[in-house]
Amino acid sequence: MSDTTEHFDDEADFGACPKLAEDLNALFGSGLSVPAEVDRAVIDRANRHFVRRGRRRPWSRWAASAAAAAAVIIFAVVLETQFSGPSEQESKPDQHFSAPLAERKSKSDQFVSTTLVGKARLATDIDENGRVDILDAFKLARHIESAETRQAKWDINGDGQVNRDDVDVLAFAAVRLDKGV
Amino acid sequence: MKSDEELIALVNDGDADAFEALYYRYRDWVYRLAWRFTRNHADALDVVQDTFGYLLRKFPGFELTASMTTFLYPVVKHTSFAVRRKSRRVSSDDEVLDEIPAPAPKETSRRELAAVLGVLSDEQREVLMMKYLDDMSLKEIAAALNIPIGTVKSRLHQAVQRLRDDRRTRDYFLE
Amino acid sequence: MKKTALIIAASMCVMVPVLARQPYPEYPTAQPKVRFAPLHIYVDSGERALGAFQFELKAFGGQIKIVGVEGGEHAAFKEPGYYDPAALANDRIIIAAFNTANELPSGRTRIATIHLQITGRVEPEYGLELTVAADADGQEIPAEITFETGEQK
Numbered sequence: 001m002s003d004t005t006e007h008f009d010d011e012a013d014f015g016a017c018p019k020l021a022e023d024l025n026a027l028f029g030s031g032l033s034v035p036a037e038v039d040r041a042v043i044d045r046a047n048r049h050f051v052r053r054g055r056r057r058p059w060s061r062w063a064a065s066a067a068a069a070a071a072v073i074i075f076a077v078v079l080e081t082q083f084s085g086p087s088e089q090e091s092k093p094d095q096h097f098s099a100p101l102a103e104r105k106s107k108s109d110q111f112v113s114t115t116l117v118g119k120a121r122l123a124t125d126i127d128e129n130g131r132v133d134i135l136d137a138f139k140l141a142r143h144i145e146s147a148e149t150r151q152a153k154w155d156i157n158g159d160g161q162v163n164r165d166d167v168d169v170l171a172f173a174a175v176r177l178d179k180g181v
Numbered sequence: 182m183k184s185d186e187e188l189i190a191l192v193n194d195g196d197a198d199a200f201e202a203l204y205y206r207y208r209d210w211v212y213r214l215a216w217r218f219t220r221n222h223a224d225a226l227d228v229v230q231d232t233f234g235y236l237l238r239k240f241p242g243f244e245l246t247a248s249m250t251t252f253l254y255p256v257v258k259h260t261s262f263a264v265r266r267k268s269r270r271v272s273s274d275d276e277v278l279d280e281i282p283a284p285a286p287k288e289t290s291r292r293e294l295a296a297v298l299g300v301l302s303d304e305q306r307e308v309l310m311m312k313y314l315d316d317m318s319l320k321e322i323a324a325a326l327n328i329p330i331g332t333v334k335s336r337l338h339q340a341v342q343r344l345r346d347d348r349r350t351r352d353y354f355l356e
Numbered sequence: 357m358k359k360t361a362l363i364i365a366a367s368m369c370v371m372v373p374v375l376a377r378q379p380y381p382e383y384p385t386a387q388p389k390v391r392f393a394p395l396h397i398y399v400d401s402g403e404r405a406l407g408a409f410q411f412e413l414k415a416f417g418g419q420i421k422i423v424g425v426e427g428g429e430h431a432a433f434k435e436p437g438y439y440d441p442a443a444l445a446n447d448r449i450i451i452a453a454f455n456t457a458n459e460l461p462s463g464r465t466r467i468a469t470i471h472l473q474i475t476g477r478v479e480p481e482y483g484l485e486l487t488v489a490a491d492a493d494g495q496e497i498p499a500e501i502t503f504e505t506g507e508q509k
Contacts, residue, residue, distance in 0.1 A: 014319075023353075025213075027298075038226050042204055047197050135408060171454075174438070175440050177442050177446065178442075262441065
């Protein structure tokens, strides 16, 4: 620790030689730049935005409703996975490698009982063993890769498709810090 | 050259060219910041597009109450974290520091700078970066982070003091 | 007068050594030392191929913050697994990963490296628990989870 006491009252007090910015830039810069395709994408979007400005877009209300519905579904899934417990089936007997944290009985069942959430519970517990863990995501991924019939109940994120995004939702649900603890 | 405020007034009137001018003025700044948060070129490009998409949606009716960098910083930061979450992990400056490749001899000072930066707290490192890398004023940093200016000064003071006290980095602050 | 001078001189002889033994006033010391430590996590699945795993790590004692996560040594788990971003800057994390490819590790393999920021001199303790491990078919398998500290992987 320095034995000098300094006061920094304005910008001038924080002066540093230009090499600091140069070295920070070398350490934290990518050395790459924004390609022309991205420029075009942003500018095209801006052009469309300003051309359309003032024009009524009939789909926007529908899109907002759809987004709201999707948000409700995702919220329900998240809420449920956060509080999921082995209430629908009996837990498997403990093994030395089993999952005491995931199998811990949730105190949330009293709060979560809507039909929507009930469906979400079934959907997230792919292997139907009463808990949501990485194996649910693993099994869904295997189902998807094997091109077996895709069940509508696996559309976890409610976007009308069963794909890798649903696997990700399951996997993230499995690693949430605030689930069942 | 038109000021940011003048360009924004034009964009509010529906001038797409003015928006384009704003984009090119801040594109590289946004990219650099996004890369710092994401450490990934593709993710940083996504952040650039999302950030300007967000800005675009503010028009018409956008009022700039501070500087553009003050407005953009939290947008880029939050968008970067969202993009990285989507691609499964979030990076921090610590990770960047860990991944800096072995330096050539002339880059030794940078490596040493990285080592000293590694012992700063996240908050100290962030304001240091904003000040010396993003070239933001103390007032802009305070507004962008939504903290009192005194807190910015305090964090920056501690960070600078740490660099000044360390023989490996004190030369950056010699008069 | 002579007597007064003698008393003052005697007092000085007694007081000076006493005052000299007083400790220096304590000035604030530097901030607690911050260091960074990697923690390497291994799973031993014996002869069975490891297709998926999930574990939870909790660090105890001291001021500890998880600041980064790296993937494992085998190509199947090279990328960092899934984890809650809220775990960064926290002292607890759940990490999980799977791979549907054919080439999977077996035996003892490093599945992740977790970078910790430790403030102060306290040596942290770790609680590590394997939630589940599975083979290539997604069937649960017995496996052992361990960790190692230090720079060497």
